[in-house]
Amino acid sequence: MDRQRRPPTFGSYSVVASLSNANYTASNATGTLTITKGTATLTLSNLTQTYNGSPKSVTVTTSPAGLSGVSVPRYDGSTTAPPTRQLMLLSPR
Numbered sequence: 001m002d003r004q005r006r007p008p009t010f011g012s013y014s015v016v017a018s019l020s021n022a023n024y025t026a027s028n029a030t031g032t033l034t035i036t037k038g039t040a041t042l043t044l045s046n047l048t049q050t051y052n053g054s055p056k057s058v059t060v061t062t063s064p065a066g067l068s069g070v071s072v073p074r075y076d077g078s079t080t081a082p083p084t085r086q087l088m089l090l091s092p093r
Helices: none
Strands: 011-017 029-035 041-045 059-063
Touching: none
Parallel strands: none
Antiparallel strands: 011 029, 041 059
């Protein structure tokens, strides 16, 4: 596999290493490259906020940092802000 081509997903791949240098000789080395699923942690913050009638945002932090494909949650998959009504919780008497 050359540097231009990356495996599409996790799994096992046959690899060959070769040497191209006029000063040295070497036989090709073959092997198997195994890529496994990694572990990631998502941390949500700024979840407790005071109601003031305006939409609120939260923060998502990934570990390891900089993971791609992670975005701040949206309301029901929409880019429209969630309702801004105040929720009242009543305790039983």
